[in-house]
Amino acid sequence: MTGATASLRKTLGGLPGVDQVGLEARAAGLGTRSIKTTAKAWAIDLAISMVDLTTLEGADTPGKVRALANKAMRPDPTDPSCPSAAAVCVYPDMVKIAKDTLGDSGLNVASVATAFPSGRAALDIKLADTRDAVEAGADEIDMVIDRGAFLTGNYELVFDEIVATKEACARPDGTHAHLKVIFETGELQTYDNVRKASWLAMMAGADFIKTSTGKVQPAATLPVTLVMLEAVRDFRAETGRQVGVKPAGGIKTSKDAIKYLVMVNEIVGEDWLDPDWFRFGASSLLNDLLLQRQKIATGHYSGPDYVTLD
């Protein structure tokens, strides 16, 4: 064991444990908040503005990505007051298409990288993957950690890969693409691991921590996100640096999204109630948010033909 590994183990081992029963009870308790009328309307608009509209399929084509980017800019083309999504999330080879389509709309292009979703490739390949995406214009990079290394206790390797990927996010003009670090919490399994991974990633320079790739079940859950929110809260209290949180995968309904926003509100507070600091990685969620939004505006449910399918 190297000195750095020993030191990381000590730091992460010193974090307070997570009691599974208590954590899940707390998440379920927050899930019973009743968000109605004006509060619901506000929350739905905020949730729309936090969506990273995502397509990560082998079958992705330029046409599909263009359609998705248009949807992100104008989620409800019949209603100009509807906010746009936060970003479009695609594979690196689709970044340019997305970037060109979004133009100067202000929406970001997020790209997964580092041999997403498994992360099982040599570091230089992962870094080349990252640089490709950044060069193609990605504003945000969603990297995956090496879960194998994490589970064998090789925290140093995970840490170093995050640091290296962050360096690969640098642009020639000195700025850098925002780095989101995906844990794949469904593979880390325990809440203690999620807390450790959160601190590890934040110490290594993550701008955002993200639950899942969407390719492994379970993906985002309320309790997992709660642990991560506690981590960013405690990390800011200790270091002064604010880190964002992105649950991704499995969030399909407005009701679910609102539960997440309640949790953000009550665990970390309103500083995080902003697309700069909280995102939903999702695809089908957006249409449910739009249906609910129309319901609030008109008083009745429209139907799936009144939202666009892309």
Place this chain on the structure above:
Amino acid sequence: MTKFEYAPAPESRSIVDIKSSYGLYIGGEFVDGKGGSFKSISPSTEEVLAEVTEATADDVDLAVKAARQAYDKVWSKLPGSERAKYLYRIARIMAERSREFAVLESLDNGKPIKESRDVDLPLVSQWFFYYAGWADKLGHAGLGPDPKALGVAGQVIPWNFPIMMLAWKIAPALAAGNTVVLKPAETTPLTALLFAEVCQQAELPPGVVNIITGAGATGQALVEHPDVDKVAFTGSTAVGKAIARSVAGTSKKVTLELGGKAANIVFDDAPLDQAVEGIVGGIFFNQGHVCCAGSRLLVQESVYDEVIDKLKQRMSTLRLGDPLDKNTDIGAINSAEQLARIKELSDVGDAEGAERWSAPCEIPDSGFWFAPTIFTGVTQAHRIAREEIFGPVLSILTFRTPAEAVEKANNTPYGLSAGVWTEKGSRILSMANQLRAGVVWANTFNKFDPASPFGGYKESGYGREGGRHGLAAYLQGASA
């Protein structure tokens, strides 16, 4: 103005039909009493909800006679399997009508709807289901082959969990074959009176359950009635002592579930975020009107600052207000009298030099309210570390070693419950062996289950409720 302002989300009160006045439920029907009446108000608004009858000694006598007659002629002759049918029926009706009961409980008691809806009422039907299962299996309870009921039980319950305490008392009594006369607290009689309608709906034989209302004098007449075989009381230690004195020398069996000043002990290896939840739930659940509340927090000095910071942060998110609002965490104090007591003891805390901090809550204009409050710098030599406040007030003490934690936790005249927070399993077991409390919760607090016995050491009372032990309290030959 906060960013995310939750709009009001009140539960509708139209689901419950509150009558303008109630009689006494004796012999299967509502009858007029011989005495006067009193008002039951909603503590959150001081609105009068209903006029309720003050039962006199004569009324109590009638109720006991009805219970005796039902015992002799009907209930004691029914096989356990038939008694079980009635209990199962009541359990189902309570589950079906739980929303109605939850709304009425929150109106009459002041507790938040999320507690009456998610905790009290589910436990009520669980309690009836659990004891319904015992009714035809008493021979397997470890109390002999054919244990016999005691007869008529006189039961006096408190105002903090009105319908839940009713279930805790009535379910085991009926399962064991007794009939009952129950008196709810004078500030919270309405759910017990609604329960009388459930007895009618379940076609429970008349007189098996009788509900009489009134204050201390009515309760005294009930427990001192010569034809009562069993007295079950939950409430203050002072009244419990008076009951113990009054039944001394009689053949009455007694169970008393009294006050507490529970230690909630947080070690430095605790899961801190969940521990903070447990501290909050331990003392602010039900506005701290909980006999087993974790009202004394013992924090290991090495994590003291962190725990206090997190606790204050968490308390700042508690929502105090309309008990019927589904987002309310902290409801109203049950009565003006109780509010005065909480204020008085808190002032003593100030006077004795403890440092008070209250969550920043807006207090409504009418009704009885007290913001969630902690006192730091408390020692064993402070009155607020020794006396039961029975409100949302937490006294915080520190310790250095497990031995010191045990010593301080046990250094109280009470012994109802305790909590231990640590990730170390062996420490949990060692603490549980040393703590003199009827319930020791590990990494949780205020969790109840009908299968688990509940009761106290020392001045917290005697006898157990819940589980097989709770059954023994209503059967002959068994030590209660």
